[in-house]
Structure formats: structure tokens, C-alpha cells
Amino acid sequence: MGTAQQPQRITMTRAGRRVLEAAERLFYERGIHAVGVDLIAAEAGVTKKTLYDRFGSKERIVVExxxxxxxxxxxxxxxxxxxxxxxxxxxxxARILAVFDASRAWSEEYGSKGCSMVKAHAEISDPAHPAFPVIAGQKQWMLALFTRLAADLAPQGADRLGRTLMLLHEGALVAHGLQVFPDPIAHARDQAEALLRQEHSM
Incomplete structure (x- = not known):
């Protein structure tokens, strides 16, 4: 898979930042399709004209x-x-396991409903959608991160180990969002630690 082309970001005004903060809260809590620009504008305390002047479209708000x-x-x-x-x-x-620790800390503070990219992909699966490269790019970045960290531990098996760590991490985020069982990210970290011990002993 190639690297997704990331969009050019909008320079935020004060009103634009209020729109983005309202949109983030609403999109994450309720879903992208369920939230219209009228509600975003109302929650941000701006007019629809201001919203469109700053972003141009709802799609662009989703991208941002x-x-x-x-x-x-x-x-x-x-x-x-x-x-x-x-x-x-x-x-x-330690650096690999710290990624899981960071994800657990982030999820406790910002991600009670799971990964925003996974949630967005459930609603946006068309590669032509302008937000799709952001979603795909974030996951490609995470895979590259795990692969790079894995290369420091097991240079010959970095691709394989990086993919396995990525699967543990992403599965934990989905389970966290669905509340399948308590503390799935900690469980995934334990499994990653066992895997890394095995790699180190090989």
C-alpha cells in the first residue's frame, strides 16, 4: 500500500477553531453522517455563512x-x-510497549468511544472521499512506527513483527470502543510483551 497523500490544512481563525472543536465533539460522540452543519454552527456559536466561509463544505470540516x-x-x-x-x-x-501505554492513556482521556479513525472509516470507505487519505495515512503511519521500532529489536523480522504489533494495537482499540471486555489495551500490551520476549529469545 502506498503512502496516502495528506491534505493541505486550513489556517484556523478563532471562529474556525470553535467550529472545529464543536465538530470534533459532535462527530466523535454521534457519528459523522448523523451531524449536520446546522448543528455544528449552533454548537460553535457561529452562522452557517461563517462556517462555509471558513471551511467551504462539511467534507472539509471532516478532513480537518x-x-x-x-x-x-x-x-x-x-x-x-x-x-x-x-x-x-x-x-x-520498552519503546514498543510505551506505544501501548500511550494509547491507553490517550483512550482514557480522549477516546472513550474508540479510535476516531476506525469510527470514521465505518462511515467513509470511498477512497475518493477527501478524508480517506487522512484515515489511511494515520494507519500507515502507525504500521511504519511499529515496523521501525521492531527493526531495532529484530532487524530480520521487522515487517512481520511490525504487522503483528499493529494488529494487537488496532484490535485493542476496536475492543476498547466496543467495550467488549475490560482494559483491552492493557491486555494487548501484555500479549505484545510476551511476543517481544519470544522474539528476544530466538
Whole structure:
């Protein structure tokens, strides 16, 4: 799969930021198709004209919503790795497991209903939709991250290990959103840790 082309971002005005914050809350809680521009404008305290002046269309608001979530997740993960890993202890295994820890922390604070990209993909599966590259690009980035981290631990099996870690991680996010069983991300972390011990012993 090739790398998805990421969209050019809109420069946010104060009113545009209010629209985006309202849209994020509504899209994540209720679903993209269920939320119209009238409700977004009302929740943001702006007119529909202002909304369209800033974004042009609902599709563009969806793009900005998802791109903003992705940008904030990547920054959150980078800060988490910096804050929770002492450089002296930042082994490849520790860095991989810290991704699961970061996802658990993010989900507790921002993701009670699961992964926003997975939720969005359930409603947007057409590659021609302008938000599709954001969704696909985020997952491609996560796979590349796991593969890169795996390469530091098992250079010969990085692709295989990266994909397995990605599956554990993504499955945990879906289970978290569906509330299938308690704390699936911690369970996935335990399984990842067992897998990494096995890799290290090979």
C-alpha cells in the first residue's frame, strides 16, 4: 500500500477553531453522517455563512477534524515517549510497549468511544472521499512506527513483527470502543510483551 497523500490544512481563525472543536465533539460522540452543519454552527456559536466561509463544505470540516485528531495523537505519543522513558532505559522493547501505554492513556482521556479513525472509516470507505487519505495515512503511519521500532529489536523480522504489533494495537482499540471486555489495551500490551520476549529469545 502506498503512502496516502495528506491534505493541505486550513489556517484556523478563532471562529474556525470553535467550529472545529464543536465538530470534533459532535462527530466523535454521534457519528459523522448523523451531524449536520446546522448543528455544528449552533454548537460553535457561529452562522452557517461563517462556517462555509471558513471551511467551504462539511467534507472539509471532516478532513480537518480527522487531521487535527491525528496531529494531536502524534504529538501526544511523542511527548509520552519523552516523558515516560528515561533515555538510559529506552530499549527497543520498552519503546514498543510505551506505544501501548500511550494509547491507553490517550483512550482514557480522549477516546472513550474508540479510535476516531476506525469510527470514521465505518462511515467513509470511498477512497475518493477527501478524508480517506487522512484515515489511511494515520494507519500507515502507525504500521511504519511499529515496523521501525521492531527493526531495532529484530532487524530480520521487522515487517512481520511490525504487522503483528499493529494488529494487537488496532484490535485493542476496536475492543476498547466496543467495550467488549475490560482494559483491552492493557491486555494487548501484555500479549505484545510476551511476543517481544519470544522474539528476544530466538
Amino acid at each position: 477534524y480527522l487531521a487535527d485528531r491525528d496531529e494531536r495523537w502524534r504529538a501526544f505519543l511523542a511527548r509520552y515517549l519523552d516523558d515516560h522513558l528515561d533515555p538510559a532505559d529506552a530499549t527497543p522493547r
